[in-house]
Amino acid sequence: MGWKRNRQHGEFLPKKKRKIRSLGREELIICPPSSKKKYKAVQLKNGLRALLVSDPDVTVAAVSMSIRVGYFLDPPEAQGLCHLLGSSAYPGKNDFLDYLTLHGGNSNAETLIDYSRFYMHVDPDFLKGALKRFSEMFISPLLELESIEKEILGVDSEFETRNTVDRNRHEQLKSHTSGNGQPYQRFGSGNKKSLCNVTIVDLQKLMKKFFDQHYHGSAMKLCILGGESLSELESWIKKYICGVKESSEPITTVFNLPKPIWDASTLYISEGVEGRNVLMLSWMIPPLTETCYMEKPELYPLILLDKASKGSVYAILGDKGWVTMSGLRVIQVTDLEIVYLASSCLSLHWAWKRSTK
Numbered sequence: 152m153g154w155k156r157n158r159q160h161g162e163f164l165p166k167k168k169r170k171i172r173s174l175g176r177e178e179l180i181i182c183p184p185s186s187k188k189k190y191k192a193v194q195l196k197n198g199l200r201a202l203l204v205s206d207p208d209v210t211v212a213a214v215s216m217s218i219r220v221g222y223f224l225d226p227p228e229a230q231g232l233c234h235l236l237g238s239s240a241y242p243g244k245n246d247f248l249d250y251l252t253l254h255g256g257n258s259n260a261e262t263l264i265d266y267s268r269f270y271m272h273v274d275p276d277f278l279k280g281a282l283k284r285f286s287e288m289f290i291s292p293l294l295e296l297e298s299i300e301k302e303i304l305g306v307d308s309e310f311e312t313r314n315t316v317d318r319n320r321h322e323q324l325k326s327h328t329s330g331n332g333q334p335y336q337r338f339g340s341g342n343k344k345s346l347c348n349v350t351i352v353d354l355q356k357l358m359k360k361f362f363d364q365h366y367h368g369s370a371m372k373l374c375i376l377g378g379e380s381l382s383e384l385e386s387w388i389k390k391y392i393c394g395v396k397e398s399s400e401p402i403t404t405v406f407n408l409p410k411p412i413w414d415a416s417t418l419y420i421s422e423g424v425e426g427r428n429v430l431m432l433s434w435m436i437p438p439l440t441e442t443c444y445m446e447k448p449e450l451y452p453l454i455l456l457d458k459a460s461k462g463s464v465y466a467i468l469g470d471k472g473w474v475t476m477s478g479l480r481v482i483q484v485t486d487l488e489i490v491y492l493a494s495s496c497l498s499l500h501w502a503w504k505r506s507t508k
Contacts, residue, residue: 237267238306299351310340367397
């Protein structure tokens, strides 16, 4: 059962649940008690699962598509391909973007380790037309050579921008220094150099092969929010998304990660570009099961390290006047829960540099 906290008294009360029908079984959606939204989960014949949300008071309609494929599956000879595919797959891309712009909307996409996400928002009165255009990239991408060449330049420009942020540089350093055979050793964002290791024609073939292997219904989940009724939203989904190809079995890639990811005896020192001094500690922790996702036990050791409690790294360095702030996070390396990476980031005061000379 889901729970919500009573802000005034601190006790926990059961959240409001709504039953939905999906995949031949009853599922539950936990939602706020005061919510006026209506929900429905459906699965199309091609295997795609969708969550429909009807809100009569909606002021901005939105659609999001998640696909179970990320840059861990980039071919070694064209790293950044998954990112590039998300940028250049739209047939009639200008028509789609112009339509959104004309009707108060926008779109974007992101490519992560093991999934890609595409999303858009638009004026609620024009959701149907936007959905029709949005769906085309998951059905029949043209992947024309001219478009690919143009998007490579866009990917390269994005890389140059990311390269001016120390955090992005740290993440790439961690990938670059991971052990041989690690899928973590990928250049996920890509740039012109990594994508032009092959000819533009061969790159086009790799992109089409990648699309055919991974862009299918059983690997996709869609969420749509609009002011229309659930039945009307469902009819739109069935009309425009049914063209996504079907796969009888979902393609599940198993990563056999060599351990450890890094040589723990090595300290890497890199020159920053933001004028800050940062100490970053990263290590592997065991994968977590679904039974304890609400308790988040993976955060406990990080809190002991980062917070000002006696004996923590923050406290030890803080007593010396070397630390100005700290941050902690845990990332799941793959959705298959193979391994988690914990990172503790400490921002160091200028006095630390003077003390270590």
